[in-house]
Amino acid sequence: MDYEEILINCETRMEEALEALDKRFLNVRAGRANASMLDGIMVEYYGVPTPLKQLANISVPEARQLSIKPFDKGILGDIEKAIFEANIGLTPNNNGEVIFLVIPALTEDRRKELVKQVKQIAEEGKIALRNIRQDANGDIKKLKLPEDVEKNGNEEVQELIGKFNKLIEEKLKVKEQELMTI
Secondary structure: OOHHHHHHHHHHHHHHHHHHHHHHHHOOOOOOOOHHHHOOOEEEEOOEEEEHHHOEEEEEEEOOEEEEEEOOHHHHHHHHHHHHHHOOOOOEEEOOOOEEEEOOOOOHHHHHHHHHHHHHHHHHHHHHHHHHHHHHHHHHHHOOOOHHHHHHHHHHHHHHHHHHHHHHHHHHHHHHHHHHOO
């Protein structure tokens, strides 16, 4: 790997770390309904664990409500059971055709807890960036380049981490504001 490839690889890995952070932020719910809240739920369908989104239409009829309309009404009970077992803190209401999930309003304490959780996720993102920086600096050192070229490479990597840390801070601020908004 040459000098340019190391920098490109470093930036690509940092972008991937940022994408992972975005996905984790999405899982921290702010009292609003979001179909992605049900992404990890598996339903026993003819003895095979199947993702819920493959078995039903999931929609958001209101800001704090999810509607799950199965393609096969015979699995309503199985879907309900899977939601209970997933322990996502929501109670399904079944009307015989559709399952409704009402997302409760967040208390002030719960909002503060979620902000702490989001800050922890952001910190983990920064740690990932620092690890990527360490790998890139190590790779640059292995090239046995002249001292000034190596120093420039390390400075470029540092600029990258600065840019991505700033992006994480901005995303954290937006998510915190979203969580604290009633």
